[in-house]
Amino acid sequence: MVATDKPAYKVVGTRPVRPDGTDKVTGRAEYGADLRLDGMLYGAVLRSPHAHARITRLDTSKAEALPGVLAVATNADFPRVASGNLNLGEGTANPMWLVDNLLAGEKVLYHGHAVAAVAAIDQHVAEDALALIEVEYEVLPFVIDVREAMLETAPILHDDLRTAVRAAGVAPAPDRPTNVATHLRLEKGDLDAGFAEADVVIEREFETSMFHQGYIEPQNGSAFWNQDGNLTVWTSVQGSFATRDQLSAVLQIPVSRIKVVPMEIGGGFGGKINVYLEPLAAILSRKSKRPVKMWMTREAVFQATGPTSATYCRVKIGAKRDGTFTAAHAYLAYEAGAYPGSPVGAGAQCAFAPYNIANQVVDGFDVVVNGPKTSAYRAPGAPASEYAVEATINELAEMLQIDAMDLRLKNASREGTANAVGAPWPTIGAEAVMNAVKNHPHYTSELHGDDVGRGVALGFWFNGGMESSGTATVTADGRVSLNMGTVDIGGSRASHAMQLAEVLGLEMDDINAHIVDTDSTGYNGVTGGSRVTFQGGWVMHDLGMAIRQQLQERAAGLWDVAADAVTYDDGSVVGPDDADGQPRRMSFKEIASKLSNSGGMITVSATSKRNTQGPAFAGHIVDLQVDRDTGKVTILRYTAIQDVGTAIHPSYVEGQIQGGAVQGIGMALNEEYVYDDQGRLRNSTFLDYRMPVANDLPMIDVQLIEVPNPGHPFGVRGVGEVPIVPPQAAIRNALYDALGVNFYQTPVSPRVILDELLPKD
């Protein structure tokens, strides 16, 4: 069902070298930690050694007295901030809790929680100063496991927290302290009637670990708070404007007093939306009157930023003998870390998305624990709930003796069927992806060898929309200078420039794509949610059409013909034939050279907040082999199939899918958070938090399905999120094929496999 009506594009669908490529292969690209400013100080942060403790004494005087130390900051340096709700695009933040997360207030709530910050003449002096800060703690009982945290007897993190119930028909929660911040419910149809219709009912439960985004560039943030009251911040974040808004909320200064300058960003995957260091650098700068640069140690990145929620998920599905799903229920408990705000809501909406199930209920619980405040991570919330559903379906297929892909196809969501909240799906590629999996040579090939297995799983993600803006200026030499406010985390300069070039009939290299600061273009949401090339593409369309309109008007004036007699065709303005019968035509370059003398240069701006996102579906196939002596799993072959709408730059589309799949492989097999019996994180290095390396993997084969999004000028759907969803279940299902063992947790590390395979005492 690959779309056959895709227009013939000149630029879209080609693979040019990205505009920022040369800077990034020569070491010239400036990331946040590469910043140098005259008089710059270096900041460092003291962190809690305890999982949960009351701070009974905090004395920074000795650190302040150390020569070379120019400022020290604690929670007391922040203004008092009221509870509220700040929309960050992918998730929200309560400024009151945000301040306490930046620098602990009365209590530390997790190992690595920031307690104080210093600014000094160099890094070594700053680190020396940290050792001079005196903190006394009253250590408190802690809880890290999400189900333990939900018990009435659990240690309580926040005395004033009460459960917000967002579930019709569920009684309000009792008025007593709890760690359960929210209970939400999605409901459609009649669950009991649906299960009563079923011939077979299956119920399974699953646990997933916290997983870190694992970006290679640690968080950083630099600030200069000028004595005129204006604050400038340089940082590597996914959202310059989201950072500005958070700074405004926690520092209580207007947004117009803050300029955020986006530096190149070394990965984020959702983990670089919340602020960590920028407000500390700002306060240290205000106190020292000097610019302050900060960056995080890798240990702190693991302890105190990121991860995604550890979860407990229970899934129940009812089906008729012929495979028709009659009812489904999911119970999803997601830990949020130390402050409320897990992505359980999105997990709930995604859980059964690939399937058309008339009767379903999803209960979601947002639970605080003594761990780092979770943040968005690629398709936030979706990997855990969909893993549980895809694993359960694999077992159901075996019970019903129906091919796992046939069972999925029989129940596939399609245009017009209702999603989890009862709304009809737009044009989607769920069925196209499922058919592509079923017919893929990988799926139909023979698998040979000892202890080998094959698994499949599907994935879904909404893809976000949010808001994008841009400004374009036609230059006298016939090119376009493009200012954007969405940071380029993996090729969006290219994807934007290509779309604008397509509208204008130019080459990508004719567009000079720049990422500019928050004072230099309109509002832009975060780079995330798989929304940037989608919404930015709309902005490029609007900018390009506005430029075309103005060029047509200029040409009409130059030719002295009616404006509506001039059209735009393939990079040229075209007018009616002249008196001699010769065609009137001027290329973009020709008319650009005449702009100055025909009314001035052309600059246009556009903002788009369209709500016509294209949901994305993916299907992954994996072959693997298990070493029974070591528990090591080798990925033999991996195929990722995805409906991408239209691939603007296919190489970067493939790259997003390959990278997302490999992150999911890490979740499935190796990555996990290991806390000891004191609640201390024991694996906060890249050696011990075991992300996939080059020799863990084969090539990741990608098949792009293009079902264009009708809500986008080029059919873009957004690509980057959904590939992280299928791997955990695909690998788990392949392990069953290889070993005949169903695993109910991720990661399925060598230790977990050996526990199953080794003889029991």
Place this chain on the structure above:
Amino acid sequence: MTTTSSSFIFSATINGEQREFLADERDSLLEALRERAGIRGPKEGCNNGNCGACAVLLNGVLVNSCCVMAAEVTGEQITTVEGLATPEGLAPLQQCFLEEAALQCGICTPGFLIASTALLAENPHPTEEETRFWLAGNLCRCTGYDKIIRAVLKAADQTA
């Protein structure tokens, strides 16, 4: 920068150029390059030798500059990513990384380019498996390595 008793004159040949500057005896080679010499191509990803983003060539040998003390390398030859291109243009590896879309965010790219340079110097025509093993000390979180491996193999193919 305040001069303290712990400072010393760092002296080495960096990317073919003799450089001398003040450093602290507690500086790693990475810190000295980045914060004292202004050579910021090598990146800090972990500061303990696990990620390879800070990779440089020390007398032609691949090292993680975060795990070498600056004071140890006085008088040595150091090559960073800034030293790979020539006045005539990009090195073949750099060109292949661009053509194969072997970078997304680009933070690990300097380390991969340096490590790949060391690989091809030792083994001009590596197999895919040899390339994957050699580059196992460099972490990339964006690409899943696929296009990086292809870029390195393509650069090797272009070498006689």
